[in-house]
Amino acid sequence: IAGITQAPTSQILAAGRRMTLRCTQDMRHNAMYWYRQDLGLGLRLIHYSNTAGTTGKGEVPDGYSVSRANTDDFPLTLASAVPSQTSVYFCASSFGWDRPYNEQFFGPGTRLTVL
Amino acid sequence: AQSVTQLDSQVPVFEEAPVELRCNYSSSVSVYLFWYVQYPNQGLQLLLKYLSGSTLVKSINGFEAEFNKSQTSFHLRKPSVHISDTAEYFCAVSSNRDDKIIFGKGTRLHILP
Numbered sequence: 001i002a003g004i005t006q007a008p009t010s011q012i013l014a015a016g017r018r019m020t021l022r023c024t025q026d027m028r029h030n031a032m033y034w035y036r037q038d039l040g041l042g043l044r045l046i047h048y049s050n051t052a053g054t055t056g057k058g059e060v061p062d063g064y065s066v067s068r069a070n071t072d073d074f075p076l077t078l079a080s081a082v083p084s085q086t087s088v089y090f091c092a093s094s095f096g097w098d099r100p101y102n103e104q105f106f107g108p109g110t111r112l113t114v115l
Numbered sequence: 116a117q118s119v120t121q122l123d124s125q126v127p128v129f130e131e132a133p134v135e136l137r138c139n140y141s142s143s144v145s146v147y148l149f150w151y152v153q154y155p156n157q158g159l160q161l162l163l164k165y166l167s168g169s170t171l172v173k174s175i176n177g178f179e180a181e182f183n184k185s186q187t188s189f190h191l192r193k194p195s196v197h198i199s200d201t202a203e204y205f206c207a208v209s210s211n212r213d214d215k216i217i218f219g220k221g222t223r224l225h226i227l228p
Contacts, residue, residue: 004158033215040124042220043159043205058215090158103149104216106158 003027004107006091012113013081021076021110023091030096032074033104034058034066036087043090049074050096081114088112117142119208121219128196129227136191136222138180138206148189149207149216150180159205165189176200198226 007022025032034046035058045058049068063085065077074093078085088111092104122137140146147166151159163174170182180191189206206219 040220043218045215048215092159103161103164104159106160108158 004091004093004105006089006107006110008110009108010111010113012115013078015082015114016080019078019081019112021078021089021091021112023074023076023107024072025074025091025093025105026072027093027105028071029093029105030071031094032068033092033094034064034074034076035090035092036060036085037090037109038087046076046089081112083114086112086114117146117208117210117217119206119217119219121206121222123222124220125223125225127225127227130198131195133194134192134196134200134224136204136206136224138189138191138219140187140189140206140208142187142208142210144210147209148180148182149209150174150178150189150191151205151207151218153203153205153221155202162191162204196224196226198228200224201226 004025013019030051033048035043037043044060046064047066049055052068052071055066088109090109091107094104095102118141120139128134149164150162152162153159163172165172165182173179178193203221203223205221207216209216
């Protein structure tokens with residue numbers, strides 16, 4: 001693994017189903033983030049984690065949950081998917097919340113379609 | 116609170132012509148400024164950043180941006196674009212009082228042959 005990986009690459013999901021998007025980084029970054037990207041709306045922060053064991057809400061957290069059991073993994077769960085959650089989801093990481101000038105590294109994204 | 120405004124959602128430009136992508140920010144504290152690039156079907160990657168010091172920062176592929184505190188701007192420029200520059204460009208801001216980066220809505224750069 002080099003950098004950040006996300007799985008799956010794409011997914012079509014029926015409304016009401018539960019879905020977990022996976023994110024793994026091998027850079028030993030403390031901070032991790034989940035964004036959704038929608039046309040005309042740019043990137044919006046869903047949830048973030050400053051360090052393993054802690055999480056926080058971003059701009060659009062409703063309908064999503066996250067966990068950070070260890071440094072490397074930061075899964076995003078949709079408990080009951082709705083069509084408005086159709087989007088491209090990006091995971092990102094950075095060295096740490098106390099160094100905001102450090103760049104964020106992004107994964108390749110997961111394209112999710114909820115029907 | 117901080118915010119970022121990218122004034123153009125799309126910018127068409129002919130190949131080998133110059134381009135400027137505009138970015139304005141608002142913040143009550145000192146800021147760090149970034150430009151990220153997203154090539155088609157890829158994630159974002161850092162293009163260049165301003166932390167402190169010289170207000171003109173450059174990337175390895177010919178882009179440059181100038182931090183203008185009085186104008187609260189951080190416009191991105193390139194003197195001669197290539198077809199490979201086709202991408203979406205995001206301006207972003209953070210500060211030493213916030214643990215998150217705020218992204219603009221992005222500008223799509225279309226290179227015309």
